Amino acid sequence: MNRRTFLSFASALSLGLAFGRQTEAALTVDPNTMLAVADQSEFVRHLLDASGEAPKLEFQASFPNFAGGPAILEAMRAAALDIAYVGDTPPIQARAAGTLLPIIGTFTREVAQYRLTSRPGLVINKLAELKGKKLSYVEGSGRQAFLIEALNRAGISLKDVELVNLRVADLPDAVRSGAVDVAVLTEPHVTRLTKQVGASPVLDPVERQILPSTSYFYARPAALADPKKVAAIESFLGAFARGANWANANRQAWGKFYYTDFQRISPDDTAVILAAESPLVLQTSVEAIPHHQKLIDILYQAGSLKERFDAKTSFVSTFDPVIVAAR
Missing domain, CATH: 3.40.190.10 (Periplasmic binding protein-like II)
Known part of the structure; x- marks a missing residue:
């Protein structure tokens, strides 16, 4: 059309x-x-x-x-x-x-329900630290715009990160296993992964103001x-x-x-x-x-x-x- x-x-x-x-x-x-x-x-x-x-x-x-x-x-x-x-x-x-x-x-x-959530062992204090990281990228979902705007706020282009295209259902396991450094998750996965395996939401206060x-x-x-x-x-x-x-x-x-x-x-x-x-x-x-x-x-x-x-x-x-x- x-x-x-x-x-x-x-x-x-x-x-x-x-x-x-x-x-x-x-x-x-x-x-x-x-x-x-x-x-x-x-x-x-x-x-x-x-x-x-x-x-x-x-x-x-x-x-x-x-x-x-x-x-x-x-x-x-x-x-x-x-x-x-x-x-x-x-x-x-x-x-x-x-x-x-x-x-x-x-x-x-x-306040967004999406959270930028890092794998166990990786703590992201500032959005600028996303540069060079392996990030989940779900084409056609709300997570896509949230991630792009997060990079915009940090002055990072899509070329400055490694994008891993995943299905929404695969995101929690990707964080759990370390297949990606950061994924855009929703509850209850953020709280579960934080408690179970030591994942953590990005700590930058700006992250709560993205969209x-x-x-x-x-x-x-x-x-x-x-x-x-x-x-x-x-x-x-x-x-x-x-x-x-x-x-x-x-x-x-x-x-x-x-x-x-x-x-x-x-x-x-x-x-x-x-x-x-x-x-x-x-x-x-x-x-x-x-x-x-x-x-x-x-x-x-x-x-x-x-x-x-x-x-x-x-x-x-x-x-x-x-x-x-x-x-």
Whole structure:
């Protein structure tokens, strides 16, 4: 799909959805509608369960679990999914590959959930010490932009490091075995590896300020063209937003449900994770565009994108009223 075709399709889709909102009030959720929602680390499913929102869903939902954006993109291309919970980079990589997957919901945390984590025996005090190191590089995931921006903050280019392309699922073992010097990890892997084998997060305070932790729901265009799917998606996003608010207000209960009971993290380690985790913030499409443009610019300047996209054309505002009503 070339740029002209992409932008024309995006414009038509946005106009169609905007028109659809005028009649959406007359739509009700069909209980027989099937909605396939890609999950990661089973976060979405557990958030709905813990908050009590899951039993209230008015449609048939499935939450297949994936390890990273690239695998989700392939499932989207195969029409096996309707919407997906992804990090901040997958929608950009999908666009770069010519696949239109409009962003329909944005959820961010002020402090990133990603952590630059070094192998046992290696302590990184300053981001500048990443120069010359062997770093994990997961093309098409949010980890990619986080790593690039970390190098930017340190004045290091991608040519100054050795990049090791790995799957998301392989990152913890790569750190554990010393196959890489530093990987971009999330909890509970950071806490587990720190305690079990002596790995350590990068100590530079700037590391916590690199980028906020932004996640999106993006959608398959065919799903957005189906009024029954649109009604189910709106219902789902409302449930997710209410679940996020519940988790923010009930941090201890959420931590026990997700980290301690599901992921088998000790209560002490769960407390550490919660202390480092900032609340989920719901954003409208207009509010989310500036950060998304920054991510596009980071990837473009690093040579990971052949074209600098306009972030505005990656979003649809169809479901913004759901976000506004929930916060």
